[in-house]
Amino acid sequence: MDLNLTDEQIQFEDSFRKFCLREIAPKVEAAEQSGVASSTFEKLGSAGYLGLLHSECYGGQAASAVTAVLAQSILSYYCGSTFFSTGASAGLFALPIKYAGSDAQKEKYLPSIISGASIGCLAVTEAGAGSDVSALQTTLRPLPGGGYRLDGQKAYITNAPTADYALVLARLCRGPEIPKGPSSLTLCIVDLHGPGISRGKPLNKLGLRGSPTGELFFDGVEIAEESLLGRPGSGFRQTMQAFDWERLSMSAYCVGVMQACMDESRRYSRQRKAFGRIIAKHQSVAFMLADIK
Incomplete structure (x- = not known):
């Protein structure tokens, strides 16, 4: 290979x-x-x-x-x-x-x-349901004339304050009770400029402040049948597939950021002097740079 x-x-x-x-x-x-x-x-x-x-x-x-x-x-x-x-x-x-x-x-x-x-976003996380997808409470309920009604709230969503569209993970409810388990989870495509949708203020984060993160609120949003992604109940598998790629992307992100840290550390170590010489010449500093590399 x-x-x-x-x-x-x-x-x-x-x-x-x-x-x-x-x-x-x-x-x-x-x-x-x-x-x-x-x-x-x-x-x-x-x-x-x-x-x-x-x-x-x-x-x-x-x-x-x-x-x-x-x-x-x-x-x-x-x-x-x-x-x-x-x-x-x-x-x-x-x-x-x-x-x-x-x-x-x-x-x-x-x-x-x-x-x-x-600009798009994926709206999965809720205030009480992050990694525990089984706790999702956002619902999709069939309407008598066709289509669905979307109700619920999403939290900590990247691009929520600025996105034009969202893929929203919700529970498809055929009756009055909210079903449990992954078989009811369904993704739907939502135009975030439509009626019944509001957004919370962008979170005031410690880092990555340029990437807006916030809440989305859905109050009786009408979803057309053709806005469901794939067949009803396939949302869990589709979301996990997206997360698989996200995990690989996060590895690439870590490599890029670590290389930037390495380059900046090396640059600074060749400028800063202590005890009469640049600190890059001190063995303890050189070891740390080697460990990063």
Whole structure:
């Protein structure tokens, strides 16, 4: 097995790093203060980043997972907030549509997400249900004339304050009681600019402040039958599939951030002097740098 990068991947790595240095790095401070700008999504869309894992027919690149992870680690090196916001949109929102959506859903949502013209999010977590998905209380109830009524609240959702669309995980209730277990969990696509939807204030976070996180409230939101993702009751499997990719992405994020820390530590250790020489020459400091590397 050849574990080396291909010539095409090496060329992409070089060009995308130059793009981030030019378009992302100068805007990090502004992003941390005011949020990742919509223009940044559009520029990353034009650069092909948002469509790396998506089909060419929707404007994507149809690249390999290796190329996508390589790009994510580079973006994370320069701005973690941009990584999280774009990942929630092009990854957590768009990938389930890629894998389980109808042709009509793909044509409606994927091109604008891939181009950066629209922003998406995945709304799973609730105040009392995070890793414990079995505790979800958001409900989908059939309406007499067709379609469904969505009621509930989601918390700690990346992109909630700014997203145009959300994939919402809810329990499909056929009767008055809220069912338990994964078999009732269903994903639906929600236009967050529609009636019955409100948003909480963005959380005042300690880090990654440029990636907006907040609450979503659904009060009698009408959901059309064609807005369900896949068949009813398949939401748990679809969500876990999205989380599988998220975990790999988080590894790429950690690599990028750690490399940035390493480079900054090395730079500082070659400037700071103590006891008559730069601290990089002190063995204890050199050991720490070697451990990071």
